[in-house]
Structure formats: C-alpha cells, structure tokens
Amino acid sequence: MNWGSPAEFFAMGGYGLYVWGSVIVCILIMVMEPIMASKRQKNILRALRRERIAEDLDRQ
Amino acid sequence: MNNRLIKWFKYASPQSFYPLAGRMIPWFWALAAVFGVIGLWISFFVAPTDAVQGEGYRIIFLHVPASWMSMFIYLVMAGWAGLGLALNTRLSGMMAQALAPTGALMAFISLWTGAFWGKPMWGTWWVWDARLTSELILFFLYIGFIALQAAIDDARRADKAGAILALVGVVNVPIIYFSVKWWNTLHQGASVSLMKSPSMAQTMLWGMLVMALCFWMYSIAVALMRVRAIILERETQTEWVRELPEVKS
Amino acid sequence: MSAFLTVIRRDLLLAMRRKNEMLTALFFFVIVVSLFPLGIGPEPQLLKKVAPGVLWVAALLASMLSLNRMFATDYADGTLEQLTLSASPLGLLVAGKIAAHWLTSGLPLVLLAPVLGLQFDLGGEALAVLVAALLLGTPLLSLIGAIGAALTLGVRGGGVLLSLLVLPLYIPALIFGAGAVEAHVAGLAFAGHLSLLAALLVLAIFFAPWATTAALRIALE
Numbered sequence: 001m002n003w004g005s006p007a008e009f010f011a012m013g014g015y016g017l018y019v020w021g022s023v024i025v026c027i028l029i030m031v032m033e034p035i036m037a038s039k040r041q042k043n044i045l046r047a048l049r050r051e052r053i054a055e056d057l058d059r060q
Numbered sequence: 061m062n063n064r065l066i067k068w069f070k071y072a073s074p075q076s077f078y079p080l081a082g083r084m085i086p087w088f089w090a091l092a093a094v095f096g097v098i099g100l101w102i103s104f105f106v107a108p109t110d111a112v113q114g115e116g117y118r119i120i121f122l123h124v125p126a127s128w129m130s131m132f133i134y135l136v137m138a139g140w141a142g143l144g145l146a147l148n149t150r151l152s153g154m155m156a157q158a159l160a161p162t163g164a165l166m167a168f169i170s171l172w173t174g175a176f177w178g179k180p181m182w183g184t185w186w187v188w189d190a191r192l193t194s195e196l197i198l199f200f201l202y203i204g205f206i207a208l209q210a211a212i213d214d215a216r217r218a219d220k221a222g223a224i225l226a227l228v229g230v231v232n233v234p235i236i237y238f239s240v241k242w243w244n245t246l247h248q249g250a251s252v253s254l255m256k257s258p259s260m261a262q263t264m265l266w267g268m269l270v271m272a273l274c275f276w277m278y279s280i281a282v283a284l285m286r287v288r289a290i291i292l293e294r295e296t297q298t299e300w301v302r303e304l305p306e307v308k309s
Numbered sequence: 310m311s312a313f314l315t316v317i318r319r320d321l322l323l324a325m326r327r328k329n330e331m332l333t334a335l336f337f338f339v340i341v342v343s344l345f346p347l348g349i350g351p352e353p354q355l356l357k358k359v360a361p362g363v364l365w366v367a368a369l370l371a372s373m374l375s376l377n378r379m380f381a382t383d384y385a386d387g388t389l390e391q392l393t394l395s396a397s398p399l400g401l402l403v404a405g406k407i408a409a410h411w412l413t414s415g416l417p418l419v420l421l422a423p424v425l426g427l428q429f430d431l432g433g434e435a436l437a438v439l440v441a442a443l444l445l446g447t448p449l450l451s452l453i454g455a456i457g458a459a460l461t462l463g464v465r466g467g468g469v470l471l472s473l474l475v476l477p478l479y480i481p482a483l484i485f486g487a488g489a490v491e492a493h494v495a496g497l498a499f500a501g502h503l504s505l506l507a508a509l510l511v512l513a514i515f516f517a518p519w520a521t522t523a524a525l526r527i528a529l530e
Binding site for chain 3: 157197200201203204207208211213217220221225227228229231232235236238239240242243246258
C-alpha cells in the first residue's frame, strides 16, 4: 500500500490537480461516449417506430 | 465448400451481425470493468512512488494505454475500411465509421493526459515532444476522416472515400512519426524526452498493460454499440429492420 | 507518353487563359509572408531564424489554395468523365494534371521564394538551399494535394475540408523542407534533409496518381 490516509491519496504528493484532472477527464469521456452511442441508437429506433406507425396509418 | 467458412461469412451481413453485436456488448463491458478495476488498483495501490516524478507519474497509466489504443484503432479502422473497399462489403465500412470517433477520443485523452503530465514535470501545458506532436497529427487525421465521411451524403461513396483517406493515412503515420522524431531531436536542447522514464518497475509495466486491456475492451464495447446504431441508420429501408422487435413494439 | 504531354499542354493552356487564379495564389503567398514580420516584429535576427518555416508554411497554404481547380472545373463540364473513358490509363492522365498543377502553382512559388527570402535577410547560399528544397517539395505538395482534391470532388464544404485532409499529410515535407534551410543557416549539413525530401517525392510519384485515380473513380460513380 502506498497511502497512509485518504488525504494523502487525494493529494497525490502535491500532484493532485494533475493526476485527478487526468482521471476525471478520462472517466468523463468514457462515460459520455457510451451514453451518446446509446442515445444515437434510441433516436434511430424512435424514428423507425414513427415511420412504421406512419406506414400503418397510410395503409389503413 | 467448407461449411465452417460459410457460417462465418454469414456475419458479414448487417442483418446477422446486428444481433450478434448486441449479445457481445455486455461481455466486453464486463471485461472492461474487470480489467479496469485490476488496472486502477495496480496503478494507484501497488505501483510504487517514482523516485524522480513522485506521484505525478501515475498519469502514464491512463496516457500510455490511450496512446496505444488511438494508434491501434486507427490501424483497425483503416483495415476495415480497406477490406470494405476491396470486397465491397457494407458492414466493413460501417465498422470503420463506428471506430473513428472512439479512436479520436482516445487520441484526445492521450493529448489531455500528456499535457497534464507535462505541466508539473516540464512547466508548460504543451511540450513539442515527438510523441505528443505525432499524437496531435493523428488526432487531425481522425478528424479529417470523420469530416470527410460527414460531408459526403451518399453512404457508399463516403465509405470508399474514407477508405482511401484512411489507407493514405496509414501509410503516412510511420512517415509522419519518423519525420517528427527527426524534427524533435534536431530542435531539442539538453532536455530529455517527455516519455522516457529512467526505469520501468515491473508493477508499472503491469499497470499499463492491464489498463491497456481495459481500454481495448472498452473501445470494442463502444464501437459495437455505435455500429448497431449505424446499421439501423443505413438499413432503414430493409425488411429485417422493420421486423425488429424494438421497432415493432 | 503523348497523352501525358497532351494533358499538360491542355491544362497549361486553360490556366493561361485564366491567369488571375495563378496570380492570386502568388499574391497570397507574398501577403502571408509579409504578415509574419508584422505579427512578430522586425528584429532581423528573429526574422532570419523563422524565415525558413514562414516561407514554407506560406508556400504550403498558397499551393493548397489552387488544389480545388485541379479537378473541379473538369468535373463540372464533364471532361473528367471523358478522361476516365479514354484509351490511355487514367493514372497517366492524372499524372499529367498534377504536373500541370505544379507548373502553374508550385513552380512560380519556387521562383518567387528567394525574392521573399531577401526580406528575411537570408543569405545567398541559404536561398539556394531554399530553392532546392522547394523544388523538391512543391511537386510533393501537388501530388499529395491531388489525392485530397479527388476525394473532396463535388463535396459540400470542399475547400476547407480539403485543407483539413491535406495539411496533416504535408507535415513531413514541411519538416524536411524547412529543416534543410534551417540546417544550412545553423551551419550544419542539409543534404540529409534534401535526400529524404527526394525520397518522399519518389514515393509520392509512384503512389499518389494511383490513389488519386481510385478516388476519382469513386467520385464519378
């Protein structure tokens, strides 16, 4: 183990800003990217459903 | 003909690949999570403090995997694009299109973490080090690929044009890297390369490798998610899409 | 061979009829080069140091301006389709168009650069190295640019998109070309830079027409 206390862990020997700045951006991107991909999926599914409903109505 | 061969080629059609990808995605997320937990544990709790760089060096556990992935994804993207060009398969082009944003984001993470590593170590937010500069150019190549595909309306033409650009890019990446390295050594004073760490403790190497595996599994998961959306977007007029349970409900 | 020369002659003739475009690109080169001292300050030592880079970047940008017209006008009036249908290999004809492009946009830059180099207090020998480097580098720019021009043929936002695609690929030429002059100014050997530039040129002569042809066929489908 490297850290004596949580405080030490967050301070990262003085480099806290840089280490956590990197970690946070990394996590942010790796969370946003799948969210955006799944949003894209939901959007196209919604559009397809709407088209199908429109077609069904046309056929009637 | 060999039956096993036919069975694999069936997945070259978007229709069969769509559900397969859907089944694979959770597995890759699980692998990414496992490797991520192990990797982060090694990075922060096992790897010792560096003699020269203190705790600040831990950024390499994010920076190096992101760089590796950005380069690897470019190769894979160019590979799929080239395959699509040669065999005229739609799905290969869709795969390349799906990989590009992930690769670009990996390049961005590499640049960002590189800057955050450079600032405490070298005093400036940006260092015109050979690797960072090459990474920046790789980022531009990704953006160019995405921009070109976005500008062309016809999907098939976009696939093929993107393929040529990606293949030209792939040939150029080693040339660019070599020329930037040359440029860097010429203009460097006595400063050491940003990326050179004097000794790589075993644990540090393991940390980087495990994090690289995590990033790899993550990239596959996200790319598969994206390619499913792309398949639906480009195959709206087909029967099988209309018959999908998600659409019929 | 004669098809190659015919294409060059035709493109040169067309360019001569529209001299404006050529001159505009040249003046762009001059203006951009003049902007740098205005932005950086007139101190001679500093200017001498940045001169190779500034001249090269300006040459890059100026030669990029004219890339659009390599294929666009022929595409618009249907000549390009006729070229693809001709008996001569398309690669040869494309090589001809690239050569003509260099003659009308690259070569004038090479001839003008030493004059501008004087503005930056570059010595006679340095200017000779600059000319040699540009002589090797500008055809390279035309070759690489042709690929981009073919890929973005008829595409929305063509001009700027073309720059975005092509500029990263220009970087090795920039590094070795400007590097040669800088090396000479610093008193070091510049032959290595020039030979690498020549190697890139040979590589591009072999592969660029081929890639351009593929891109043209895709654009014309």
